Amino acid sequence: xxxxxxxxxxxxxxxxxxxxxxxxxxxxxxxxxxxxxxxxxxxxxxxxxxxxxxxxxxxxxxxxxxxxxxxxxxxxxxxxxxxxxxxxxxxxxxxxxxxxxxxxxxxxxxxxxxxxxxxxxxxxxxxxxxxxxxxxxxxxxxxxxxxxxxxxxxxxxxxxxxxxxxxxxxxxxxxxxxxxx
Numbered sequence: 001x002x003x004x005x006x007x008x009x010x011x012x013x014x015x016x017x018x019x020x021x022x023x024x025x026x027x028x029x030x031x032x033x034x035x036x037x038x039x040x041x042x043x044x045x046x047x048x049x050x051x052x053x054x055x056x057x058x059x060x061x062x063x064x065x066x067x068x069x070x071x072x073x074x075x076x077x078x079x080x081x082x083x084x085x086x087x088x089x090x091x092x093x094x095x096x097x098x099x100x101x102x103x104x105x106x107x108x109x110x111x112x113x114x115x116x117x118x119x120x121x122x123x124x125x126x127x128x129x130x131x132x133x134x135x136x137x138x139x140x141x142x143x144x145x146x147x148x149x150x151x152x153x154x155x156x157x158x159x160x161x162x163x164x165x166x167x168x169x170x171x172x173x174x175x176x177x178x179x180x181x
Contacts, residue, residue, distance in 0.1 A: 001085035004061045014060035089138045102142035105149035
């Protein structure tokens with residue numbers, strides 16, 4: 001979903017004009033693309049501004065995701081589509097999916113991984129995590145939990161087990177209802 005979020009924020013894309021109109025040209029780079037770091041500074045300490053940004057971005061992202069899912073199921077009617085997103089529970093979007101898989105690890109690992117992945121400072125990561133629902137609460141919504149705090153092999157084993165469970169569910173649906181339309 002993050003990749004789709006980036007896509008809808010590009011010049012000429014679905015959310016671009018609304019974002020620039022709401023947050024001003026000071027969030028733009030010289031090439032007129034949105035500087036996501038500058039945009040983050042505009043919203044992450046201001047919940048009402050973050051809500052406005054989400055209202056501009058999330059509908060476009062959901063529409064793109066729905067189109068991709070429809071295309072996938074047209075080609076693979078009995079397939080398993082997986083959507084990766086950080087805030088499905090917080091936004092209530094988890095209700096749009098048949099199952100919720102939650103990947104978890106300790107907070108220090110979350111911080112280290114986000115710093116390495118996104119080039120953020122420790123304080124920036126902690127600030128973002130503070131605005132998310134704690135993992136313990138998110139786990140109440142999850143159908144499956146994968147603990148990613150161990151080795152990659154252990155994570156892969158857990159992911160494979162979840163895949164096997166999901167595959168068995170799709171096979172039960174095929175047996176009782178036939179292929180998806």
